[in-house]
Amino acid sequence: MTPDLMAAGAQKLAEFQAKSSQDQGSGDREAAYGRLSHGEPDFAHGVALYLEDITVSFDGFRALNKLNLAINVGELRCIIGPNGAGKTTMMDVITGKTRPDAGTASFGSNIDLLRLRENDIAQIGIGRKFQKPTVYEQLSVFENLELALKNDRRARASLFSRLSGEQLDRIGETLQLIHLLPEAQRTAGLLSHGQKQWLEIGMLLMQDPKLLLLDEPVAGMTDEETERTAELFLSLEGKHSLVVVEHDMKFVGELTQGWKKVTVLHEGSVLAEGTLADVQANDKVVEVYLGR
Numbered sequence: 189m190t191p192d193l194m195a196a197g198a199q200k201l202a203e204f205q206a207k208s209s210q211d212q213g214s215g216d217r218e219a220a221y222g223r224l225s226h227g228e229p230d231f232a233h234g235v236a237l238y239l240e241d242i243t244v245s246f247d248g249f250r251a252l253n254k255l256n257l258a259i260n261v262g263e264l265r266c267i268i269g270p271n272g273a274g275k276t277t278m279m280d281v282i283t284g285k286t287r288p289d290a291g292t293a294s295f296g297s298n299i300d301l302l303r304l305r306e307n308d309i310a311q312i313g314i315g316r317k318f319q320k321p322t323v324y325e326q327l328s329v330f331e332n333l334e335l336a337l338k339n340d341r342r343a344r345a346s347l348f349s350r351l352s353g354e355q356l357d358r359i360g361e362t363l364q365l366i367h368l369l370p371e372a373q374r375t376a377g378l379l380s381h382g383q384k385q386w387l388e389i390g391m392l393l394m395q396d397p398k399l400l401l402l403d404e405p406v407a408g409m410t411d412e413e414t415e416r417t418a419e420l421f422l423s424l425e426g427k428h429s430l431v432v433v434e435h436d437m438k439f440v441g442e443l444t445q446g447w448k449k450v451t452v453l454h455e456g457s458v459l460a461e462g463t464l465a466d467v468q469a470n471d472k473v474v475e476v477y478l479g480r
């Protein structure tokens with residue numbers, strides 16, 4: 189890379205970091221954090237994420253009401269539920285944006301998420317994709333991935349250095365995975381909506397998250413893009429744990445393949461859990477959500 193490009197890259201990285209902390213700071217309540225040294229999550233028991241009796245109130249209104257949820261290591265879990273059920277609030281709790289009034293949340297068996305800051309939670313391997321894609325429109329697809337890679341704590345030292353062969357390989361593999369290899373040099377702003385979503389997922393993957401939280405990832409996508417996104421998520425399953433919040437039942441059906449567990453949230457609690465067919469046949473679920 190030329191010095192000019194390196195300087196431009198460093199500036200973009202600074203913007204990226206400032207933007208992330210701005211996004212993260214926009215929660216309605218400030219978490220009260222202790223100083224906790226956090227190591228690697230311990231997944232020996234097979235559980236990646238464990239929420240127990242999580243309650244969040246906004247001016248007396250319970251957005252989450254004793255919510256319990258366990259996600260296994262490598263599991264792909266779809267979460268569905270009507271508007272206002274608490275899906276976003278749940279993700280806010282997991283990522284440290286909102287601090288609950290009560291309950292416990294752990295990553296692996298050893299990391300108490302409620303004592304960590306948002307940045308720390310991202311650094312220990314929880315990545316979140318918001319509904320709207322936020323890529324650097326003026327940079328190429330490749331540069332977007334490069335910046336994401338260099339935002340990783342393990343690569344900070346190499347911010348001003350050339351990409352190593354290993355890093356180039358990682359970017360190449362990710363480009364292939366997100367179906368954007370032919371678009372590597374294309375300006376991200378010229379991509380379709382679906383391609384931008386994939387690029388942002390690729391940017392998250394550059395940081396090798398253990399758990400990925402994806403909020404309505406196929407909203408606004410074409411049918412073909414939706415199918416490709418399902419393929420992408422299925423290829424990530426096993427290597428990462430994925431929590432996907434979606435309203436698109438066809439997509440949920442493609443992801444769950446007839447056998448995986450779906451969780452239905454309603455009024456801040458789990459209303460039902462089971463296969464998609466199970467929950468679609470559940471009278472309570474039909475009444476509050478699917479039948480409308």
Ligand SMILES: Nc1ncnc2c1ncn2[C@@H]1O[C@H](COP(=O)(O)OP(=O)(O)OP(=O)(O)O)[C@@H](O)[C@H]1O
Binds near residue numbers: 269273
């Ligand atoms: N900062 C807040 N202040 C007051 N009420 C809030 C706040 N954030 C969320 N709520 C309320 O909490 C409830 C749960 O909201 P949440 O956004 O978590 O639902 P959701 O399941 O993600 O809905 P959607 O499918 O529409 O995204 C809603 O009734 C919402 O109005």
